[in-house]
Amino acid sequence: MQCASVLVVGAGAWGTALACELAHSGQPVLLWARDPQQRQALREERQNRRYLPDFCLPNAITVVDDLACLPDNCTLALLATPCQTTREMAQRLQTSAPAINALICTAKGLELGTQKMVHEVVGEVFGAGLPVAILSGPTFAREVAQGLPTAVTIAAKDPRYAQQILARFHSPRLRPYLTDDLIGVALGGSMKNVLAIAAGVADGLRLGANSRAALITRGLAEMARLGCAMGARQETFMGLSGLGDLVLTATDDQSRNRRFGLALGRGQNADLARQSVGLVEGAESALALEQMAVRLQVTLPISHQVARLVRGEIGPQAAVAALMSREPTAEFQMV
Numbered sequence: 001m002q003c004a005s006v007l008v009v010g011a012g013a014w015g016t017a018l019a020c021e022l023a024h025s026g027q028p029v030l031l032w033a034r035d036p037q038q039r040q041a042l043r044e045e046r047q048n049r050r051y052l053p054d055f056c057l058p059n060a061i062t063v064v065d066d067l068a069c070l071p072d073n074c075t076l077a078l079l080a081t082p083c084q085t086t087r088e089m090a091q092r093l094q095t096s097a098p099a100i101n102a103l104i105c106t107a108k109g110l111e112l113g114t115q116k117m118v119h120e121v122v123g124e125v126f127g128a129g130l131p132v133a134i135l136s137g138p139t140f141a142r143e144v145a146q147g148l149p150t151a152v153t154i155a156a157k158d159p160r161y162a163q164q165i166l167a168r169f170h171s172p173r174l175r176p177y178l179t180d181d182l183i184g185v186a187l188g189g190s191m192k193n194v195l196a197i198a199a200g201v202a203d204g205l206r207l208g209a210n211s212r213a214a215l216i217t218r219g220l221a222e223m224a225r226l227g228c229a230m231g232a233r234q235e236t237f238m239g240l241s242g243l244g245d246l247v248l249t250a251t252d253d254q255s256r257n258r259r260f261g262l263a264l265g266r267g268q269n270a271d272l273a274r275q276s277v278g279l280v281e282g283a284e285s286a287l288a289l290e291q292m293a294v295r296l297q298v299t300l301p302i303s304h305q306v307a308r309l310v311r312g313e314i315g316p317q318a319a320v321a322a323l324m325s326r327e328p329t330a331e332f333q334m335v
Contacts, residue, residue: 003027006076006168007064007100009089011038011119012142013051013105020145023060025035025171028255030064030074031057034081039063067096078135079122083190083281086118090125102323104165107279108189108245110288115295117186131161134182136189137171139238139246140255145172151175154239162215177240178205184236187227192246194289194303195219197261199250201309201316203246204265211320215302216335221331222300226289229296257282264309265316283310301326 003026008019011033034041042048043063047056048170052277057063064070077100081089086107093100103126117122119132137152142151144150154169154176156162162178169176179326199218202211223246224237236242249255253262263273274280286307293300305319314322 004056004076005030005071007032007067007070007074007077007097008080009047009077009093010034010080011042011051011080012080013048014139016048016052016057017141017145018106018135019172020055020082021062021174022168023046023058024147024173025168025211027060027168029061029333031061032064032067036065039065043081052141052145059170067093070099070139072099075099078106079118080106083107084112085126085305086121087111087189090122094125102133102161104133104135106135107281107319108136109191109285110190110292112284112288115288115292117183117190118188119182120220122282131158132156133162133165134180134189135165135176135183136245139243139250140248142254144335147173149173151240151244153179155179155184155241157161157182179236179239179241181233181236183230183233184277185188185241187230187232188223188237188242188245188310190285191219191223191226191289191303192242192249193257193280194306195223195246195282196255196257197264197280197282197286197306197309198302200255200258200261200263201233201265201306201319202261202290203258204262205316205320207320213252216246219250219302220246222302224300226293226296226300229298256280270310270312282306286310317321 005028006022007030008015009032011031019031023029100320103122107118111121133154133156135154139150154165157180166176199215202215224234228234256277257280260273260277286303289303290307308314309319
């Protein structure tokens, strides 16, 4: 019996890579892109020349134009669009594809204004009863498309739904791990982008390996501190969606967030750096984290300096000086 189709909403690099991964494991995939011209090019050329060139779309992927004309067996959607468009895309799905009754979110960020995480956003749109999973972890789309060994975290509150999503993604190339800590996984994916910007700034300033390691380590402490204040479990931040994703994004130039930080550290202003790099979700997340930290009364010194850099209030050297001049304190609570 053929597996039910999965709808992948968003044909950027990550959406395309996940669509290919599902198709390689024998699952029929429906791929939708916002841009009609991109949909036509995907259909005719059978590759994503703009976001993931050199990889052919498997035959199991069908590019669709109309979300209102999905087959009856397509009830699961994977939302692979940028964080700041999550609400809009969820509303579009709810209106155009009422058969969709379960979602997988892959965006890594916080909604500006509301400081909501992606599962909270789709929950507001669809209602609390919608089964939602978050797929996150140390992943670059190109390496997933190449079939290189990759591990991810799948977070969902419903154990049966979590097992269903795990079964869809588990393959010889991709190993998922389960958790029910949606807050921790979502926050880890959001904050690692901000901290990758900070690491890029340090490397752009040529501050050395010591400073990069310190930023990653103290950034992880910020992540855990805020996460615990929000109700997440501390061990989540030691896993793939926390430490794993942070190390990957902060140290490899495939990361747009790190490249954005490198550009800032080398003297470019934020607007020019965005133009040269493209989508930088950590820039918006830094602003949202700053607001969240004030609301929850949690200290996030690295994230705060990144937000100041994004707004153009401070230069990279001054941001480093502000961090280094903070009052000394214990690394952990002393007994």
